[in-house]
């Protein structure tokens with residue numbers, strides 16, 4: 499399926515060749531079914547209303563109760579509805595307004611609680627407000643968003659959600675992970691990249707090759723931070739935040755997610771997040 503996906507994207511590119519460099523038309527309709535393909539989650543979202551939520555830190559914004567309150571643009575709202583999302587999960591109710599308010603966040607929530615949309619929606623809304631569009635075929639891509647997750651499966655899930663929510667917008671998500679050819683990875687990145695999703699090693703690799711500049715990074719998202727530590731990625735995470743061009747924590751928004759909150763994660767949060775970050779615990 500990799501091959502056909504690549505084919506579709508190349509078709510999209512040739513259609514856009516022309517003087518309006520930044521204009522990216524919506525993908526052709528036949529891709530839509532693939533992008534919004536539903537897979538059963540086995541999650542009972544109604545049960546989520548009983549889940550305990552704890553927010554700590556100074557001056558947290560009020561939680562939202564509906565997606566309308568998230569004040570997303572029409573395209574994002576349409577993609578949320580097309581994804582079958584009717585009401586926000588607890589991590590979305592609290593996380594979306596925290597991120598929209600520009601606050602750093604350390605969130606403890608289980609896999610499957612809806613973390614991905616909780617960070618993608620406010621981030622994509624900001625990019626839409628800013629009028630972000632990947633500069634196509636530029637020799638160095640300067641993404642506004644870097645998302646890191648420990649495994650190929652996890653980062654690919656995040657990428658697929660990003661592609662779904664960004665459908666019909668000019669925002670281009672790209673995913674990079676080990677095990678695919680570096681040439682393919684680089685070509686995908688150079689086609690245009692606003693939201694760069696990757697596993698730690700491959701991310702550092704594309705950055706180290708000078709293909710990705712970090713100076714425009716607005717958001718750094720570290721998902722499943724506890725698993726990243728378990729898998730020995732702490733040096734890579736530290737290398738990433740200290741990479742040349744990466745804005746210091748005061749000048750970027752950093753969002754960390756973890757199922758557990760042991761001491762080493764608390765230390766990482768203290769190092770990577772602004773002092774006034776909010777701590778959100780969902781059902782733990």
Ligand code: ADP
Nearest residue numbers: 539583584585586587609610611612613614615
């Ligand atoms: P996490 O990132 O916490 O592991 P996901 O964001 O992947 O969880 O959500 C798990 C599944 O639930 C996904 O298939 C996702 O599309 C779906 N989902 C997330 N939020 C909602 C919602 N508000 N309504 C319906 N489905 C949702």
